[in-house]
Amino acid sequence: MPKFCPECGTPLQSINAKFCPECGTGLIQGTLTPIATAGTQIQPSTDDDWSKPIDWSEEEYPEEVTPSPVNAYELGTKLEEIVDSIYQAEGYKTERRVRMPGQGGYTNEIDVIARRRKEQVAIECKNFTSAVGIKEIRDFSKKLDDLGPGWRGVFAAFNDFTLDAQNFAESRNIETLGHEDIMEKWFAVSAGRVSRQGERLTLRSALSIKSDYLMVTTLPLQNKHLVEVSSARLTFHPYVKVPYTFKARVYDPTKKLHRFSDDGTVVIDLLDGKVLNKQAKKGGSILNSLSSSKQSADNVQTLKTFREVMDFSPSPEYSITIGSDYQITELKPEVTKRTVERATIEYITARNTQDMAYTPAKGDVILDIRHRKFVPRRSDIKLFKSEMVLVPKWAIYFNAFGTIYTKEVFAHSGTVLENTIQYCPQHFKLGAINVKKETTAVCEVCGKAYCSEHISQCPVCGRWVCSDHASVCSSCGKTFCKEHASKICRGCHQPLCSDCEVECPICHKPYGANHTLICDKCGAAVCPSCITTSGLLRKTRICKNCQ
Ligand SMILES: [Zn+2]
Ligand SMILES: [Zn+2]
Ligand SMILES: [Zn+2]
Ligand SMILES: [Zn+2]
Ligand SMILES: [Zn+2]
Ligand SMILES: [Zn+2]
Ligand SMILES: [Zn+2]
Ligand SMILES: [Zn+2]
Structure with a gap:
């Protein structure tokens, strides 16, 4: 037993001291101190039988998987390249880093441009370390406006989107490709598994389809029959639920016992080994809870996915027949058990790493409170039998008069992840989610979706038109399609509907009924150019014929 602490040099009084009273260093040789030093890297167990407590059968969780041409890490660093190849695989012709002249006279650089038939897609790629915020989406939206009509916008980000950014993108019909979407698309195209029509597909440990094709493709729009499904895909994405318990007993330098415990379930994405749980600390301070609430709002998709995996139980075996309406992709786990x-x-270690406070005493004198960082050891953590969950998700593209919309829905719970046709673009205000207004119909000229305030139905032909493609009759004030208020009033040069257009019996020119004046002599209804008004208090009108 040393006379001085090897760490800080404090003279040691007790021969049996297990810890230095000054700095807390463990003093007994050969005994592992339960307190790990800060920054200690947790080494994964290298035992070959680590699978035992986890109880995964080899069949469902192959230890060795053939490495993907690009792993999840590379997806992030090569985002632009990956997005490019995803679109190529989907039959688009692509170009990268294209400088496009805009309508406002500026040159816009587009990360990836994808063209297929009449479709033109401008794709922005952002590989941020944090979630993409509203500013980036707004900037991209301006860029799209500057490119002019006929462009569809896609924003690809490897670190997802904030709630504000997601809402804003949806209201502007900008498709957002987050972490999960990019991985799903990438693994779907690189796996090259094509489902054949009429085939029966049997899936193990999948959530059942409760929101079927008809439900997700039926839109609550007045003219929904004019919106067609341009493509539909049902993807089964593998996740795993790992239940755990953690228990530790630690003596602080004053020999007081501290007990730590925790239990729960960790949800892991089997495509890249990413943990879906919020990084909230147990018994965290106000500061911790603030940062965790920020994080949950920052990763809307992750939170929804976590709930989908946690809240429902998969069927051991689930069969579906592949129909002609949509493609089915079953994604296989891409990570090893060791990664999981x-x-x-x-x-679990990060979640349970916490401060341990103690009050050392020197004789009768109580010293100030000291702090030690407590870091759980691997042996304090027990992992239990885990369950894989294949989560089915719909990705639907709609085409309304050339405008493409995206909808993403969990097929089991019906939780909507993205829907760019649902909200009117005229209402979104920063940070105010409650002002979102549901759309009523799509404009039957441009295909843009608006709420009842911003779209109207032509009373003559019944077509729905947006304000850009509507004509308001200057006489009766009703809104028509351009075709049914196509006359121009000779008096005021404003549009007229056919009901309000009258012909002057004198000059035979068409004019709006609202301008009609009656001759005081013959009673004829004539246009303003064919009548003379005289008198100040009591006006007298005489038509050209009677003058
Ligand atoms: Zn010491
Ligand atoms: Zn329109
Ligand atoms: Zn509106
Ligand atoms: Zn009409
Ligand atoms: Zn009219
Ligand atoms: Zn007029
Ligand atoms: Zn006239
Ligand atoms: Zn007259």
Whole structure:
């Protein structure tokens, strides 16, 4: 037993001291101190039988998977390249870093441009370390406006979107490709598994389809029959639920016992080994809870996905017949069990790393409170039998008069992840989600969707038109399609509907009924150019014929 602490040099009084009273260093040789030093890397267990407590059968969780041509990490660093190849695989002709002259006279650089038949897609790629905020979406929206009509916008980000950004993008019909979307698309095209019509597909451990094709493709719009489905895909994405318990007993330098415990379930994405749980600390301070609430709002998609995996139980076997309306993709786990274990342990360790306070005493004198960082050890954590969950998700593209919309829905719960046709673009205000207004119909000229305030039905032909493609009759004030208020009043040069257009019996020119004046002599209804008004208090009108 040393006379001085090897760490800080404090003279040691007690021969049996297990810890230095000054700095807390463990003093007994050969005994592992339960307190790990800060920054200690958690080493994954290298035992070959680590799968035992986790109880995964080899069949469902192959230890060795053939490495993908691009792994999840590379997806992030090569985002632009990956997005480019996804679109190519989907039959688009692509170009990268294209400088496009805009209508406002500026030159816009577009990360990826994808063209297929009449479709023109401008794709912005952002590989941020945090979620994409509303500013980036607004900037991109301006860029799209500057490019002019006929362009569809897609924003690809490897770190998802904030709630504000997501809402704004939806209201502007900008498709957002987040972390999960990019991985799903990438693994779907690189796996090259094509489902054949009429085939029966049997899936293990999948959530059942409760929101079927008809439900997700039926839109609550007045003219929904004019919106067609341009493509539909049902993707089964693998996740795993890992239940755990954690228990630790630690003596602080004053020999007081501290107990730590925690239990729960960690949800891991089997495509890239990412943990879906919020990084909230147990017994965290106000500061911690603030940052965790910010994080949950920052990753809307992750939170919804976490709930989908946690709230429902998969069927051991689930069969579906492949129809002609949509493609089915079953994605296979891309990460090893070891990756899953490492991610789980890292999460539990970070979650339970906490401050341990103690009050040392020197004789009778009580010293100030000291702090030590408590870091869980691997042996304090037990992982239990885990369950894979295949989560089915619909990705639907709609085509309304050449305008393409995106809708993403979890097929089991019906939770909507993205729907760019649902909200009127005229109402979105920064940070005010409650002012979102549902759309009523699509304009039957441009295909843009608006709420009842911003779209109207032509009383003559019944077509729905937006304000850009409507004509308001200057006489009766009703809104028509351009075709049914196409006459121009000779008096005021404003549009007229056919009901309000009258012909002057004197000059035979068409004019609006609202301008009609009656001759005081013969009673004829004539246009303003064919009548003379005289008198100040009591006006007298005489038509050209009677003058
Ligand atoms: Zn010491
Ligand atoms: Zn329109
Ligand atoms: Zn509106
Ligand atoms: Zn009409
Ligand atoms: Zn009219
Ligand atoms: Zn007029
Ligand atoms: Zn006239
Ligand atoms: Zn007259």
